Amino acid sequence: MSDDDALTRMRHAFAEVELPATRTLDEAYAVKVKYLGKKGLVTELSRALGSLPPDVRRERGQQVNALKAALEQAYDDHCRALTEQAEQAALATFEDLTDVVAPEPGTLHPLTRTRRALERVFASLGFDVADGPHVELARLNFDDLNIGPDHPARDMADTFFVAPPPGSRWQPGDLVLRTHTSPVQVRTMLERTPPIRIVALGTVFRRDDDATHSPMFHQIEGLCVDEGTSLADLRATLYRFVSALFERELQVRFRPSFFPFVEPGAEFDMQCPFCGGKGCSVCKGSGWIELGGAGMVHPAVFEACGIDAERYTGWAFGFGIDRMAMLMHQVPDLRLLFEGDVRFLEQFPC
Numbered sequence: 001m002s003d004d005d006a007l008t009r010m011r012h013a014f015a016e017v018e019l020p021a022t023r024t025l026d027e028a029y030a031v032k033v034k035y036l037g038k039k040g041l042v043t044e045l046s047r048a049l050g051s052l053p054p055d056v057r058r059e060r061g062q063q064v065n066a067l068k069a070a071l072e073q074a075y076d077d078h079c080r081a082l083t084e085q086a087e088q089a090a091l092a093t094f095e096d097l098t099d100v101v102a103p104e105p106g107t108l109h110p111l112t113r114t115r116r117a118l119e120r121v122f123a124s125l126g127f128d129v130a131d132g133p134h135v136e137l138a139r140l141n142f143d144d145l146n147i148g149p150d151h152p153a154r155d156m157a158d159t160f161f162v163a164p165p166p167g168s169r170w171q172p173g174d175l176v177l178r179t180h181t182s183p184v185q186v187r188t189m190l191e192r193t194p195p196i197r198i199v200a201l202g203t204v205f206r207r208d209d210d211a212t213h214s215p216m217f218h219q220i221e222g223l224c225v226d227e228g229t230s231l232a233d234l235r236a237t238l239y240r241f242v243s244a245l246f247e248r249e250l251q252v253r254f255r256p257s258f259f260p261f262v263e264p265g266a267e268f269d270m271q272c273p274f275c276g277g278k279g280c281s282v283c284k285g286s287g288w289i290e291l292g293g294a295g296m297v298h299p300a301v302f303e304a305c306g307i308d309a310e311r312y313t314g315w316a317f318g319f320g321i322d323r324m325a326m327l328m329h330q331v332p333d334l335r336l337l338f339e340g341d342v343r344f345l346e347q348f349p350c
């Protein structure tokens with residue numbers, strides 16, 4: 001085999017076999033070093049030229065130099081191609097911003113809409129919107145509302161207790177996820193002096209989970225404290241409220257019931273807004289829809305909140321926002337409200 005053949009084979013091995021097999025610049029560089037590095041195959045050839053007789057050396061030197069130049073060229077071309085490929089691959093992962101279709105505008109969740117509708121109606125009736133924390137003191141959630149230590153609601157099976165942060169002044173049992181919005185009544189009475197007229201809307205938590213109960217749900221609480229306010233005002237307010245919300249005159253009725261923080265206490269129903277009281281599938285033929293609880297603020301609650309029960313009277317009510325949203329938007333299953341399924345939410349365009 002002639003020396004020329006050896007150079008041709010080296011060029012072939014470099015430019016046609018080893019270099020094309022590399023996929024990264026690092027790999028390509030390793031091949032370059034193998035041939036053109038300090039101890040590379042071509043470098044060895046150059047070095048060996050010194051031992052050749054002068055007449056051969058010149059021609060052989062030119063051949064080796066031509067080989068070097070050819071390998072450098074092949075290396076540069078290959079690296080340029082690799083870089084271009086990498087750029088194309090990177091570009092392919094970017095979204096072409098000139099090709100973006102404007103996204104569909106979002107809409108408000110049916111619960112948010114219901115909540116806002118309730119706030120609007122109660123604001124028009126002269127109520128402020130008040131707020132309270134989700135992690136609540138058991139004292140405000142229970143004790144100050146006249147719910148004693150032995151009340152079943154305080155059982156671990158009904159209430160989510162929150163472990164106090166290490167080093168805090170709270171003991172186990174002191175903190176809960178609020179089980180109703182009623183502690184906002186207490187907070188408001190502790191902070192403000194009568195006359196008070198507030199609604200508090202928000203998330204509440206109970207250890208319940210089935211087709212009609214979710215461990216997280218929403219309530220609205222109303223409280224009025226003033227001189228001489230009475231059950232008649234409570235009833236008139238609820239009547240005005242349901243009529244305004246459904247934009248038709250709807251009656252409200254009370255059924256005697258017990259809640260520790262009111263006396264007397266009642267559950268209240270509204271006339272069915274769908275049949276006007278005649279009886280339909282929504283009200284299951286009764287003409288009435290159960291809404292929630294209400295009553296006159298219990299003197300023990302006034303005492304816990306530093307309100308003079310001789311001077312003031314008060315009334316309160318509470319009901320579920322989720323159930324109201326289901327009614328207003330004819331949602332058949334409570335869980336649909338919390339699953340975030342776009343196919344459901346899309347049914348509520350602005």
Ligand code: DAH
Pocket residue numbers: 179180181182221222259261262292293294295316317318319
């Ligand atoms: N807090 C009660 C519950 O979650 C609802 C309720 C009943 C609120 C009577 C009230 C009330 O303000 O007076 O079941």
